[in-house]
Every structure is written in structure tokens, then in C-alpha cells.
Amino acid sequence: MMLLVTFMMALREVRRNTMRSFLTMLGIVIGVGAVITMVTIGKGATRQVTESVGALGENVLMLRPGAQRRGGMRQGAKGFEAADVSAIENEVPGISAVAPTSSTQATIVFGNENVSTSVTGTTNQYLEVRGYSLGTGRLFSEAETAIGSPVCILGTTVEQNLFADADPIGERIRVGRVSCQVVGVLESKGAAAFGDQDDVVLMPMLAVQRRVAGEPNIDSINIKANEGQSLEVLQAQIEALMRERRGVQRGATDDFNVRNVQEIADAMSAVTTSLTSLLGGIAAVSLLVGGIGIMNIMLVSVTERTREIGTRLAIGALASEVLLQFLVEAVVLSTLGGIIGIGTGVGLSYGASRVLELPFVVAPEVMVGAFVFSAVVGIGFGYLPARKAAHLNPIEALRHE
Amino acid sequence: MTDDPARSVVRFHGVQKFYGHGESLVKALDSVDLVIREREFVSVMGPSGSGKSTCMNIIGCLDVPTGGSYFFRGVDVSRLSQDQRALLRRHFIGFVFQGFNLLARTTALENVELPLVYRRVRRADRRERAMHALTLVGLADRAGHTSGEMSGGQMQRVAIARALVTEPALLLADEPTGNLDSARSREIMELLVSLNRERGITIVMVTHESDMAEYGTRTVTFHDGNILSHGEPQEVSA
Numbered sequence: 001m002m003l004l005v006t007f008m009m010a011l012r013e014v015r016r017n018t019m020r021s022f023l024t025m026l027g028i029v030i031g032v033g034a035v036i037t038m039v040t041i042g043k044g045a046t047r048q049v050t051e052s053v054g055a056l057g058e059n060v061l062m063l064r065p066g067a068q069r070r071g072g073m074r075q076g077a078k079g080f081e082a083a084d085v086s087a088i089e090n091e092v093p094g095i096s097a098v099a100p101t102s103s104t105q106a107t108i109v110f111g112n113e114n115v116s117t118s119v120t121g122t123t124n125q126y127l128e129v130r131g132y133s134l135g136t137g138r139l140f141s142e143a144e145t146a147i148g149s150p151v152c153i154l155g156t157t158v159e160q161n162l163f164a165d166a167d168p169i170g171e172r173i174r175v176g177r178v179s180c181q182v183v184g185v186l187e188s189k190g191a192a193a194f195g196d197q198d199d200v201v202l203m204p205m206l207a208v209q210r211r212v213a214g215e216p217n218i219d220s221i222n223i224k225a226n227e228g229q230s231l232e233v234l235q236a237q238i239e240a241l242m243r244e245r246r247g248v249q250r251g252a253t254d255d256f257n258v259r260n261v262q263e264i265a266d267a268m269s270a271v272t273t274s275l276t277s278l279l280g281g282i283a284a285v286s287l288l289v290g291g292i293g294i295m296n297i298m299l300v301s302v303t304e305r306t307r308e309i310g311t312r313l314a315i316g317a318l319a320s321e322v323l324l325q326f327l328v329e330a331v332v333l334s335t336l337g338g339i340i341g342i343g344t345g346v347g348l349s350y351g352a353s354r355v356l357e358l359p360f361v362v363a364p365e366v367m368v369g370a371f372v373f374s375a376v377v378g379i380g381f382g383y384l385p386a387r388k389a390a391h392l393n394p395i396e397a398l399r400h401e
Numbered sequence: 402m403t404d405d406p407a408r409s410v411v412r413f414h415g416v417q418k419f420y421g422h423g424e425s426l427v428k429a430l431d432s433v434d435l436v437i438r439e440r441e442f443v444s445v446m447g448p449s450g451s452g453k454s455t456c457m458n459i460i461g462c463l464d465v466p467t468g469g470s471y472f473f474r475g476v477d478v479s480r481l482s483q484d485q486r487a488l489l490r491r492h493f494i495g496f497v498f499q500g501f502n503l504l505a506r507t508t509a510l511e512n513v514e515l516p517l518v519y520r521r522v523r524r525a526d527r528r529e530r531a532m533h534a535l536t537l538v539g540l541a542d543r544a545g546h547t548s549g550e551m552s553g554g555q556m557q558r559v560a561i562a563r564a565l566v567t568e569p570a571l572l573l574a575d576e577p578t579g580n581l582d583s584a585r586s587r588e589i590m591e592l593l594v595s596l597n598r599e600r601g602i603t604i605v606m607v608t609h610e611s612d613m614a615e616y617g618t619r620t621v622t623f624h625d626g627n628i629l630s631h632g633e634p635q636e637v638s639a
């Protein structure tokens with residue numbers, strides 16, 4: 001009974017003091033909304049980087065010519081040979097797939113349509129290493145790989161640009177100066193931070209080397225480790241093998257490098273993590289500003305409220321009844337503000353993630369955290385001055401200036 | 402003073418109220434003995450600063466004396482806790498403040514309803530009784546107006562309605578007609594007299610005007626924190 005009466009009284013006060021209620025809630029809404037928006041965007045960016053690095057393939061080592069150096073590869077180091085690929089396949093244990101690549105940029109033409117894209121000469125194992133799967137058509141046959149037949153598998157972006165809705169399988173397209181038959185289309189992997197994973201054309205290694213690029217180099221060898229295989233151990237074994245095969249003297253610098261895709265992922269994650277912290281920091285400041293706003297409004301209204309408390313006490317209210325009313329008021333305002341803040345934050349971050357083309361990652365712990373903080377500030381500063389006033393005698397409270 | 406203690410509503414024994422210390426000590430009430438019996442209508446007079454409001458606040462259990470003892474209906478108020486004094490106020494006392502003390506942005510009706518809310522009177526009942534009290538003070542047509550939309554005299558009458566809506570055993574009024582013209586003042590006085598005569602409500606009223614004081618059954622005069630005269634206790638007409 002008392003609780004209900006107090007609750008109704010508190011709601012009436014909230015409604016009566018529209019401006020004060022609105023400003024208090026605004027502080028909470030801004031604080032909670034900002035934190036949720038910032039952190040959600042930060043998390044989305046992190047997720048995107050993680051996903052796109054993952055798109056390079058998990059458990060993958062990349063062997064490239066040239067010494068490992070900050071700022072890129074040393075020019076002039078010689079490429080790899082087909083024998084290097086089979087040596088790795090045969091002599092290094094714990095490998096599930098090896099795919100050499102030789103990439104070049106080329107113009108692709110079909111009918112009146114033409115696009116410029118990256119053409120990669122490789123083997124069927126490339127799909128496994130990079131995590132692609134075949135959508136329609138077929139892979140390269142053994143004979144096509146062996147003799148470097150002019151056949152190709154298209155990524156969906158290239159397929160869409162050249163064929164729109166028509167069936168590309170069996171059609172002949174021009175890759176550079178070479179006429180080439182489409183045998184398959186990859187399944188879409190979607191966009192990623194490193195560009196469109198579907199904007200690719202795959203051809204047998206020999207076909208690219210001889211017909212498109214015109215040079216016999218293999219410019220990288222991608223190695224996928226077995227599940228559970230230590231990439232460090234594998235990396236050491238490959239390095240030892242390649243030093244021997246390329247005749248690198250003891251103590252001399254390697255003229256090749258083996259990179260762990262995970263390392264790249266970690267480096268990029270570190271960047272986005274600090275981005276998230278930065279956004280989080282900005283958000284924390286707005287939370288604080290919101291909190292100070294709430295505090296100010298509560299403290300400014302203390303004089304008027306102290307008189308109100310004096311009046312209520314004089315009429316015969318118990319201190320506990322007055323306090324309960326103020327507590328309910330503060331809780332109602334804070335909770336309402338918190339809920340609106342969460343709504344605003346989720347809405348804003350959803351909008352932002354659409355505009356920035358980031359994944360939308362909900363962070364419940366941040367919502368709870370921001371909500372609790374604002375509620376504590378709102379309840380604390382709504383309740384504590386009231387507590388002080390409620391224990392004055394009515395005359396002192398009424399005399400409050 | 403050989404009154405039957407059961408019939409006295411207010412009984413002061415050497416009540417003191419001091420403010421401050423040392424040089425700045427103010428004896429708002431020096432040492433006051435006072436008895437107010439049931440059904441009395443006491444007018445309190447005295448120059449400004451003589452301790453009238455201080456005395457009213459203590460009678461109304463809003464403030465506690467620094468010395469002496471105060472019995473309200475035979476109960477020693479100085480032994481009561483803050484909450485017990487609040488309950489005394491809630492159930493027995495109506496107070497009209499010198500400065501009205503209405504709630505801001507709150508309608509006249511809601512202000513008058515407030516004491517009934519704390520008395521747990523049901524909503525419909527509350528409305529009716531508050532409207533009735535407003536009618537008594539001639540403000541039925543202003544029930545929906547907030548304090549900001551009323552004149553000083555109107556706020557004064559809302560404050561009076563709020564004090565009498567509970568039909569308290571003791572009604573205290575600190576200069577209730579201070580903001581009213583003489584016609585209004587007489588109306589309020591007649592209202593108080595009828596509450597006193599017909600409902601048996603004991604009334605203590607502070608006033609500056611002797612023609613207002615004459616509505617009471619006796620006049621107590623304060624001077625410098627002491628009672629100068631207890632007045633002629635007239636026979637309370639039944």
C-alpha cells in the first residue's frame with residue numbers, strides 16, 4: 001500500500017517537473033548512447049579485421065622471395081621453382097595443402113564487357129589454402145594443370161561483371177591476349193578489409209607463367225598446416241629447407257621470408273583494439289559529462305526539493321516515506337533514461353555500421369556497464385541530497401535557502 | 402494552574418529555545434509556562450521577534466525545545482523520536498505557515514490532498530474532502546490552479562484548507578490573515594470560530610491585529626521570549 005502510494009507520488013513528481021526530469025534523463029541518454037555507439041563501432045571494426053584476415057586462410061604460412069624487411073620486399077630476389085613446391089610437399093611433415101601462386105594484373109574481356117583484375121596461376125589446392133569453395137562448374141583437371149591449358153575459374157565479382165545473369169560455364173573469355181575457357185565459378189566470400197575476395201580469376205600455374213605473365217616465376221607458396229600443427233615449428237622447417245635449396249650461407253641473410261598469416265592478423269587486431277580503446281575513452285568522457293550533467297541538475301534542485309521535503313515532513317510524512325519517494329523518482333528517471341539510451345545507442349551504432357560497412361557487433365557487457373554507471377549517478381545524486389534533507393527537522397528544511 | 406492534565410492539549414514547563422552560543426546567544430523562548438486546554442481558541446500576540454513563531458513551531462512538534470518540557474495531550478514530546486513526532490503531526494495537528502509552504506507546480510487541490518495521502522485516505526474520499534475544504538475557504542473554482550497562478554491571499558487560503566482538511570485536534574496558524582484584506586480576514590476568522598465551536602477543534606493563532614485576536618477565547622501576549630500575559634480565560638461555550 002505505502003509502496004504503491006509512494007510510487008504514484010514519485011511518478012507524479014516526475015511528470016510535474018518535466019524539464020528537470022527531461023534534463024536528468026538526457027544526461028543518462030547521452031552517456032549510455034555514446035558509450036554503446038562508440039564501443040559497438042570499435043568492436044565492429046575489430047570483427048571486420050579479424051574476419052578479413054581469417055579470409056586469407058587460417059593456419060597458413062606464406063613463403064615469399066626477398067628478405068623480411070620493414071616496408072616491403074627486397075627487389076631482385078629470385079622466385080621459386082616448381083621443384084621447391086614438391087620439395088616442401090614431400091619433405092616437410094604436418095602440411096595439409098601447398099599452393100604456389102604466380103599473380104599478374106590483366107584485362108579480361110567477354111563480348112562488350114571488360115574488367116581489369118588479378119589473375120592468379122595456381123593449383124586446385126589454392127582453394128583449400130585460401131578457404132574458397134567451388135560454386136558451379138569444376139576444378140582444373142590433372143592434365144590441364146600439368147600442361148597449363150587455357151582454362152579458368154572465376155570469382156563471383158568477375159563473373160557478375162562479365163556475364164550478369166548468363167551461365168558462364170563453357171564460355172570463352174579473353175585473359176590478356178589469351179583465349180580461355182571458363183570451367184568453374186567460386187562461391188562468394190564477400191568483401192573484406194583487403195579488398196574484394198571475389199574479384200579474382202584462377203588459372204593453372206603454367207598457363208599464367210607461359211601465356212599471361214610470360215615469365216616462369218612463382219611469386220609465393222602458400223602452405224596450410226594440419227589442424228593442431230605448430231606454425232612456429234613448421235616455419236622453422238620450411239626456412240631450413242629453403243636455405244638449403246637456395247644455397248643461403250650460414251650467417252647470411254635469407255633471400256626469402258616465411259610469414260604467418262596469424263601474425264598479420266594479430267598486428268591488425270592490435271591496431272583496431274587500440275582504436276576501440278580510443279573510442280571507448282571518448283565514450284567514457286561523454287558518460288562522465290552526462291554524469292556531471294545529472295549531478296548538476298540534481299544539486300541545483302536541492303533547494304527547492306529541500307523545501308518540498310520540509311513541507312512534507314511538516315505535514316506528517318516520515319523521513320523514510322520521503323526518502324522512498326525520492327529513491328523511486330531517481331530510479332524511474334535513471335532506468336527510463338538508461339533504456340532510452342540503450343535504444344539510442346543501438347540505433348545509432350546500427351546506422352553507423354551500415355554507413356561504414358562494418359559488421360554490427362552488440363556488446364551486452366558495455367550496455368550493462370553504461371546503464372549501471374548512469375543509474376548509480378542518477379540514483380546517487382537524486383537520493384543522497386534528499387537523505388540529508390529528510391533527517392533535518394522540518395523547520396530547518398523549510399528555512400533552507 | 403490546576404487543570405486536569407487530560408484536558409490540556411498543550412502544557413509547557415519552563416520551555417526554552419536558544420539559538421547560537423556565547424555572545425551571539427539568542428533566547429527566542431526564555432522560560433515559558435503555558436497551558437492550552439481542549440476547545441480553546443488562543444490568540445497569540447506580541448511584537449516581531451518576541452518568539453511567537455518559535456513557540457508555534459514547538460507546539461506543532463516541528464521543532465524541539467532546548468530546555469524545559471512540553472506535553473502534548475499528556476505525552477512528553479521531548480521523549481519522542483523524529484518519526485513519532487511526524488505521526489503526531491500527521492494525526493493530530495494542522496499547521497498554517499506564515500510563508501504558506503505550498504508545493505511548487507502543484508495544484509491547489511493536490512496541495513490540500515497531501516495530508517490525506519499520508520493519512521492513507523482513499524483517492525475518491527481524498528478528492529471529495531479536499532474539494533470540501535477548498536469550498537470552505539472559498540477557492541472551489543481555483544482547485545486546478547498551481548501556486549504560481551494564485552495571489553498571496555489565495556495561497557494563504559489554500560494553506561488554511563490544507564491545515565483543516567484533516568479536521569485536526571489542534572489547528573495552529575501563524576499569522577493566517579497577514580496577506581488578506583479585512584473582508585477576507587473576517588471570513589477566515591468566522592471559519593476558524595465555527596471550526597472551534599462546531600467541531601471542537603482547538604486553535605492557536607498568531608496575529609498582529611487586535612481585532613483579529615478578539616475572535617479567540619483568550620489572548621496570550623509575548624515579549625522578548627517570555628509570556629507577558631496569559632489573557633482572560635473566557636468560558637468556552639459548549
Ligand SMILES: Nc1ncnc2c1ncn2[C@@H]1O[C@H](COP(=O)(O)OP(=O)(O)O)[C@@H](O)[C@H]1O
Pocket residue numbers: 420421427428429447448449450451452453454455456
Ligand atoms: N533559526 C534561527 N536562528 C537564530 N535565531 C533565530 C532563529 N529563528 C528565530 N530566531 C530568533 O529568535 C527570535 C524569535 O523569533 P520568532 O519566533 O520568529 O519571532 P516572531 O515570530 O515573534 O516574530 C528572533 O530574535 C529571531 O531572530
Ligand SMILES: [Mg+2]
Pocket residue numbers: 453454455499575
Ligand atoms: Mg513569526
